[in-house]
Amino acid sequence: MIAPAPLNLDRPALRRGVRLSTDPQTGDPVLLFPEGALLMNETAARIVAICDGTRTVTSIVNTLSGEYTSASADDIVELIDTLVGQYLMVRNA
Amino acid sequence: MHRPFGLLAELTHRCPLHCAYCSNPVIGVTSADEMSTGQWISVFDQARALGVLQLHLSGGEPLLRPDLTELVSGASRLGLYVNLVTSGVGLDAARAADLAAAGLDHVQLSVQDSDVAAADAMAQARVTTHKRHAARSVVDNGMALTVNVVLHRHNIERIPAIVELAVALGADRLELANTQYYGWGFRNRSALLPTRRQVAEAEVSVANARAAVGDSFEILYVLADYHESFPKPCMHGWGARHIVVQPDGTVLPCLAAAEITGLRAERISDRSLAEIWELSDAFTRFRGNAWMKEPCRSCSRRDVDFGGCRCQAFLITGDATRTDPVCPLSPDHHVVVEAVDAQTRQTVLARRVNPRPRPSAGDVRPLDRSHHERTTHDDGMGISAQL
Numbered sequence: 487m488i489a490p491a492p493l494n495l496d497r498p499a500l501r502r503g504v505r506l507s508t509d510p511q512t513g514d515p516v517l518l519f520p521e522g523a524l525l526m527n528e529t530a531a532r533i534v535a536i537c538d539g540t541r542t543v544t545s546i547v548n549t550l551s552g553e554y555t556s557a558s559a560d561d562i563v564e565l566i567d568t569l570v571g572q573y574l575m576v577r578n579a
Numbered sequence: 580m581h582r583p584f585g586l587l588a589e590l591t592h593r594c595p596l597h598c599a600y601c602s603n604p605v606i607g608v609t610s611a612d613e614m615s616t617g618q619w620i621s622v623f624d625q626a627r628a629l630g631v632l633q634l635h636l637s638g639g640e641p642l643l644r645p646d647l648t649e650l651v652s653g654a655s656r657l658g659l660y661v662n663l664v665t666s667g668v669g670l671d672a673a674r675a676a677d678l679a680a681a682g683l684d685h686v687q688l689s690v691q692d693s694d695v696a697a698a699d700a701m702a703q704a705r706v707t708t709h710k711r712h713a714a715r716s717v718v719d720n721g722m723a724l725t726v727n728v729v730l731h732r733h734n735i736e737r738i739p740a741i742v743e744l745a746v747a748l749g750a751d752r753l754e755l756a757n758t759q760y761y762g763w764g765f766r767n768r769s770a771l772l773p774t775r776r777q778v779a780e781a782e783v784s785v786a787n788a789r790a791a792v793g794d795s796f797e798i799l800y801v802l803a804d805y806h807e808s809f810p811k812p813c814m815h816g817w818g819a820r821h822i823v824v825q826p827d828g829t830v831l832p833c834l835a836a837a838e839i840t841g842l843r844a845e846r847i848s849d850r851s852l853a854e855i856w857e858l859s860d861a862f863t864r865f866r867g868n869a870w871m872k873e874p875c876r877s878c879s880r881r882d883v884d885f886g887g888c889r890c891q892a893f894l895i896t897g898d899a900t901r902t903d904p905v906c907p908l909s910p911d912h913h914v915v916v917e918a919v920d921a922q923t924r925q926t927v928l929a930r931r932v933n934p935r936p937r938p939s940a941g942d943v944r945p946l947d948r949s950h951h952e953r954t955t956h957d958d959g960m961g962i963s964a965q966l
Contacts, residue, residue: 502721502722502723503684503723504723508658509632510630516632520662573752
């Protein structure tokens with residue numbers, strides 16, 4: 487039996503000045519920030535969109551597990567860690 | 580085919596500050612030749628259609644344009660991420676509220692120094708109070724704020740105090756950018772270049788500051804180009820990602836390209852932005868690597884750093900097709916080494932002046948600099964400067 491993931495009560499959100507948009511050329515999601523842009527796939531964009539500063543990581547994982555995106559809890563936590571490391575997201579809004 | 584990601588709009592070359600490190604062209608565009616609101620909106624529209632994601636409203640001082648809010652609003656409606664690059668002079672609470680409501684995403688506020696007297700001396704204006712109010716206005720209106728400090732010999736040792744100041748101003752990020760030697764900065768190079776010891780200590784200061792502030796506050800550090808082992812991959816390659824439009828609608832691949840004589844730059848009034856991007860001499864001359872000479876042509880890093888900076892090669896050697904002299908493989912590298920090693924200091928800073936009407940065709944004469952080199956005074960940095 488797999489042990490349940492520990493509760494993660496961080497409430498991540500995009501940092502001020504960072505926003506999700508759409509690439510006018512490809513229609514793909516893109517994260518825009520002061521000095522650049524990060525092209526994203528639909529799954530990453532869905533995760534970013536739900537990180538609104540009110541939901542905990544545990545709640546985000548539970549919400550997304552019921553969706554077609556099929557992002558695992560590890561994928562979600564890893565994406566949040568990456569974006570925090572790139573100063574695009576804060577762990578707690 | 581490459582597509583552009585960013586557009587730098589130099590709305591005006593006028594500026595209330597006179598910083599000696601300014602990278603604006605020494606001969607700027609006069610206010611009479613600046614484009615109208617409608618012309619700028621058309622540029623933004625064409626840029627968006629080409630795939631541009633980000634717009635940097637810059638100058639000179641973009642706040643001097645009374646139509647700035649309208650320009651922000653137009654760009655924002657097109658879906659562009661809009662960044663304002665400003666000295667903060669003229670950015671009061673009401674103007675900031677208007678800009679925020681128009682959709683401005685981010686403000687990059689220049690700060691000259693943590694030391695008030697030195698900051699005012701560099702700007703040749705009393706700027707410190709303006710900047711404090713500007714920072715407050717940006718933050719209070721919910722916009723993201725980056726404080727940008729250009730580093731040079733006279734402020735690079737104050738990095739710890741500069742970090743403290745940026746945090747106190749409520750910034751989200753701090754960009755510490757070593758001077759890039761173009762425009763006025765190139766003319767003042769020997770008065771601005773830091774020593775090797777200063778650059779080594781600065782890198783330690785930045786690492787210490789990053790550890791101290793943690794992951795809540797981002798500190799960007801733009802390397803001291805002349806002190807590096809490899810040339811910078813300038814603009815990620817010529818004509819590859821960025822477009823610069825000057826106040827009169829001249830379209831260039833980078834902000835320093837205006838100084839390359841012989842480069843045929845076109846204006847937005849001549850043909851469409853798409854045609855200029857794809858076909859103009861200014862954008863195609865150094866695109867790709869077919870223009871390269873040795874040692875770049877056979878170099879394994881030719882697609883990593885693109886031969887460095889064309890404008891820097893031109894400014895230092897007079898030939899924009901030569902390897903960037905910052906590269907140790909460049910036959911001109913000794914010029915950079917000697918500049919860094921030089922112990923003699925330039926004693927007079929050539930102060931940035933605002934563009935003046937060009938002489939008429941019947942009145943062509945060499946650039947007369949005497950009118951802005953009248954007198955000198957000590958500016959508190961151990962060097963003299965023109966008033």
